[in-house]
Amino acid sequence: MNGITKSVIKNSLKRIFLYRACLARLKLMGVEKVFSYTLASETGVTSDQVRKDFSEYNIRGNKRGGYDINGLLEKMEKIFHRNKDNNIVLIGMGNLGLALSKYSKFVRRNMNVVATFDIDPFKQKMRSGIPVYSMSRLKEIIDRFSVKVAILAVPEISAQEVVDELIRHGIKGIVNFAPVLLKVSPDVIINNVNLCDELESVIYYVHKQIKVDGLKNLELLYRDMKY
Amino acid sequence: MNGITKSVIKNSLKRIFLYRACLARLKLMGVEKVFSYTLASETGVTSDQVRKDFSEYNIRGNKRGGYDINGLLEKMEKIFHRNKDNNIVLIGMGNLGLALSKYSKFVRRNMNVVATFDIDPFKQKMRSGIPVYSMSRLKEIIDRFSVKVAILAVPEISAQEVVDELIRHGIKGIVNFAPVLLKVSPDVIINNVNLCDELESVIYYVHKQIKVDGLKNLELLYRDMKY
DNA sequence: CGCTTTTTGTGATTCCATTCACATCAATTC
DNA sequence: GAATTGATGTGAATGGAATCACAAAAAGCG
Numbered sequence: 001m002n003g004i005t006k007s008v009i010k011n012s013l014k015r016i017f018l019y020r021a022c023l024a025r026l027k028l029m030g031v032e033k034v035f036s037y038t039l040a041s042e043t044g045v046t047s048d049q050v051r052k053d054f055s056e057y058n059i060r061g062n063k064r065g066g067y068d069i070n071g072l073l074e075k076m077e078k079i080f081h082r083n084k085d086n087n088i089v090l091i092g093m094g095n096l097g098l099a100l101s102k103y104s105k106f107v108r109r110n111m112n113v114v115a116t117f118d119i120d121p122f123k124q125k126m127r128s129g130i131p132v133y134s135m136s137r138l139k140e141i142i143d144r145f146s147v148k149v150a151i152l153a154v155p156e157i158s159a160q161e162v163v164d165e166l167i168r169h170g171i172k173g174i175v176n177f178a179p180v181l182l183k184v185s186p187d188v189i190i191n192n193v194n195l196c197d198e199l200e201s202v203i204y205y206v207h208k209q210i211k212v213d214g215l216k217n218l219e220l221l222y223r224d225m226k227y
Numbered sequence: 228m229n230g231i232t233k234s235v236i237k238n239s240l241k242r243i244f245l246y247r248a249c250l251a252r253l254k255l256m257g258v259e260k261v262f263s264y265t266l267a268s269e270t271g272v273t274s275d276q277v278r279k280d281f282s283e284y285n286i287r288g289n290k291r292g293g294y295d296i297n298g299l300l301e302k303m304e305k306i307f308h309r310n311k312d313n314n315i316v317l318i319g320m321g322n323l324g325l326a327l328s329k330y331s332k333f334v335r336r337n338m339n340v341v342a343t344f345d346i347d348p349f350k351q352k353m354r355s356g357i358p359v360y361s362m363s364r365l366k367e368i369i370d371r372f373s374v375k376v377a378i379l380a381v382p383e384i385s386a387q388e389v390v391d392e393l394i395r396h397g398i399k400g401i402v403n404f405a406p407v408l409l410k411v412s413p414d415v416i417i418n419n420v421n422l423c424d425e426l427e428s429v430i431y432y433v434h435k436q437i438k439v440d441g442l443k444n445l446e447l448l449y450r451d452m453k454y
Numbered sequence: 455c456g457c458t459t460t461t462t463g464t465g466a467t468t469c470c471a472t473t474c475a476c477a478t479c480a481a482t483t484c
Numbered sequence: 485g486a487a488t489t490g491a492t493g494t495g496a497a498t499g500g501a502a503t504c505a506c507a508a509a510a511a512g513c514g
Contacts, residue, residue: 199376
């Protein structure tokens with residue numbers, strides 16, 4: 001249980017998700033095949049990038065014929081283990097945890113939150129279909145549903161403690177919404193999602209942009225004055 | 228309003244946030260100064276990286292003396308405009324929107340959700356202190372509070388339409404929770420947060436890890452059989 | 455005060471992701 | 485069925501971020 005763990009999700013994987021979302025949309029529209037440049041312009045990358053990414057994940061198309069959307073989506077499902085169900089547990093039923101437990105998009109991608117956990121006995125009852133258990137039943141549920149991945153939405157103060165327990169019971173991957181860097185052994189995958197940072201990043205760039213625009217305007221003004 | 232916009236938040240900026248969180252913690256513990264390697268080991272990066280990042284954002288310390296925590300935090304506040312309040316609007320009061328509107332950590336970082344909006348008239352009443360308005364009052368609120376940044380938590384079907392409206396009324400940056408790539412002009416900053424993708428990434432790496440471990444075990448078994 | 459120690463700050467280097475360029479293959483046309 | 489066209493797939497080149505290595509500065513010490 002040593003070592004700080006940063007999120008290390010590859011950009012190429014994120015782009016693959018983009019492509020998939022785009023493909024699903026095209027499929028709904030009745031489109032049957034795409035070319036790398038179609039997908040590229042839809043997702044705002046270059047066609048080289050699309051092909052290189054596909055190459056990395058061993059996805060191939062037909063020379064000249066482009067890619068068959070159904071085949072592509074099937075291949076992706078296989079790669080991302082979407083064919084089998086993935087059972088998830090969610091720890092912490094505060095505001096965020098509650099919202100995540102109701103988030104219907106997980107289910108649509110075969111990711112099932114089979115149970116949620118909270119230390120607050122008041123919260124330990126059925127809510128919106130998904131049961132809320134006390135932490136004492138964690139091991140039982142993880143074993144019964146072969147859970148390997150957890151969502152962590154507990155206060156930062158208890159995050160590390162909960163993580164240690166999760167890992168002790170066999171959890172191998174965690175999406176962590178608590179704003180702390182968790183210490184885990186390197187075989188456990190952590191993906192940190194820090195909502196404050198996401199918002200603050202945008203604020204930073206907006207302020208910067210405004211400053212740049214301001215300077216541009218000044219330059220323009222200066223030029224106008226000069227001539 | 229052309230062009231697909233991917234999130235482009237620099238890694239160095241994300242690390243600066245990490246450092247700041249760490250510094251705040253150290254400050255609470257009564258620590259007054261740090262060295263680059265202290266901060267590094269606390270955040271799981273190298274000390275070179277810390278110094279390089281600081282250099283990028285023009286943060287400097289004292290040769291041999293390290294960095295004064297208070298000075299560092301002040302400098303960061305200035306860089307990130309934490310001295311002045313940042314007013315935010317939140318669009319979409321579904322499960323996620325509701326949770327975000329109650330997310331107390333925003334306020335602690337001077338990011339105030341001044342109002343929320345939803346098309347559902349049933350939701351348009353005071354909830355947990357923050358008012359829920361109809362979209363018709365968007366412009367009024369944006370102007371009154373000089374809002375430049377919005378959080379988007381609407382269904383994907385209406386996301387683009389809402390974004391167009393936001394930008395028309397002067398919004399310059401958006402944290403987008405809808406799983407769609409928004410089309411905006413390049414002077415608007417978009418930060419996409421896709422919860423499904425975050426979870427699915429972890430699942431992907433966990434399966435991969437298990438496969439790798441499995442192979443390792445096979446190799447071990449093979450070696451055992453051989454000798 | 456000059457010598458040693460310690461840590462910063464940054465040019466040089468390495469490494470990895472993206473982009474380029476083109477060989478390769480499949481379809482279509484003549 | 486050869487020639488042409490239009491796409492893929494991938495080595496090679498490029499660019500940008502992380503790491504290295506060291507000069508410069510500050511603190512301590514004799």
